[in-house]
Amino acid sequence: MNFKERDILQIEDKGLSTKEVKEQIEIFKRGNIKVNITEAATVGKGISKIESTEKHKLIEFYDAEKANHSLLKFVPASGAASRMFKALHNFADDFDPEKHELREYLDSTGDSDLQRFFNHLDKLPFYDHAIEKAKKQHSDYAELSHDAQHKILVETILNSDGLYLSNLPKGLVPFHKYDQHVATAFEEHLLEAAKYAEVDGIAKIHFTVAKGDKDKFKGEWKQIRERVEAKTGVKFEIEYSYQDPKTDTIAVDNNFEPFRTEEEDLFFRPGGHGALIENMNQLDEEIVFVKNIDNVVTEDKVQNVVDHKKMLGGKLFKVQNKVFEYLKALESGDVTSEKMNEIQDFLNKELFVKNSNSEDASAKYLQEKLHRPLRVCGMVKNEGEPGGGPFLVQDKNGEISLQIIEGAQIDNDNPQQAKTAREATHFNPVDIVCSLKDHNGESYDLNEYVDEDMSFIADKTKDGKPLKALERPGLWNGGMAKWNTIFVEVPVETFNPVKTVSDLLKESHQPQ
Incomplete structure (x- = not known):
């Protein structure tokens, strides 16, 4: 495929190369690669159910431990309210x-x-x-x-x-009406962050926003700052970032030729929320909470949400401590066969990483499996129709691990895969806490842990003409496919998204 000179200039202006664009076009020709789900992750088999006593212990552990870590809340907030x-x-x-x-x-x-x-x-x-x-x-x-x-x-x-x-960006739509003021989702995220992401009187929060909206968010902060800081007793460090234009992807027509606008330019589209893995990769903090912009509750209901955030954080700290202990032991080179078995057992039972090789795992293998970003993900019981959510997935190398899978990634034409999908009991509310640094305090390069095969092709239109769009592997799907993962059940009360304006009439969005 040959590009015109003006095409090459347009591609380079995006920060891309013609080679990268040609590789994207090859993905269109290849089509979506369906994942191989072996089982739905359920309570006791991939999802932990934490009872009340243990929950309180994890909350206490989180509160005692958090001051030893750099914390940040990461909120994808570029969505429009349209x-x-x-x-x-x-x-x-x-x-x-x-x-x-x-x-x-x-x-x-x-x-x-x-x-x-x-x-x-x-x-x-x-x-x-x-x-x-x-x-x-x-x-x-x-x-x-x-x-x-x-x-x-x-x-x-x-x-x-x-x-x-x-x-407006969805984050700046009025969500909750109180006696003296009306609060946006942006404000509610700040109030929530103050209760679990604060260290030494400062809470850090990062919003990914659309390029034209940053000043709107900054203007809102200017208006509400005095009220929010007085109410919480916390100072906020608020960061913003944009989705990098180099993460945009080429669109093609039904013949897999580059789609062209009415002006004969190439047409690029944002690469979906999976492109935000690069924004996360730029963060310097160790522990990062991830939550969508529209998933908030009113102030009178926030404590339940906060408790479960701390529970997930406490679980992360416990597992991270064990991972770091094992990595240091493996690095020393002085590990007994008994310790090796203990580490293998931890990988199998705590992280659900199954070695396809029946032989005993080597120290190098164990080290490679442990030396990865770690995430603890809240999972909510699915009280409606089963769909995308937590599954045990087998990769092309035969290895099984815990993954968050969207319905579109499942091969529903395969009766066995469709049956396994229907057995799902939970769904992903995007309630995640991540560990982004290793036992030496070095940041992981998150791009190394993306499964590029999990990119997704969707049918769209532009100027009334059909096109095929390419979305990068989803932030919490293929974008984190090679992370170590733990699923923990959280109550449905912690999941309160606003997808339509009428959702604001639900009890969780009506102050008492």
């Missing part, structure tokens, strides 16, 4: 109060989220602001029918001359 308000945009486009009745329209859509939105409008954190704005812009608002008022109110929430909420 999807959150999609149903409202459809309503604003389709509903005409002169021609339809609201009840009939809602029945015709069958959208229960939209029905809940209109049934409990007054409980939304931005309701008062929207009403005030709507009345100011429509002097006859009070005389209009309820249906016409609802139409105006939705337009006020969405449009640029109103609140324009769907144009």
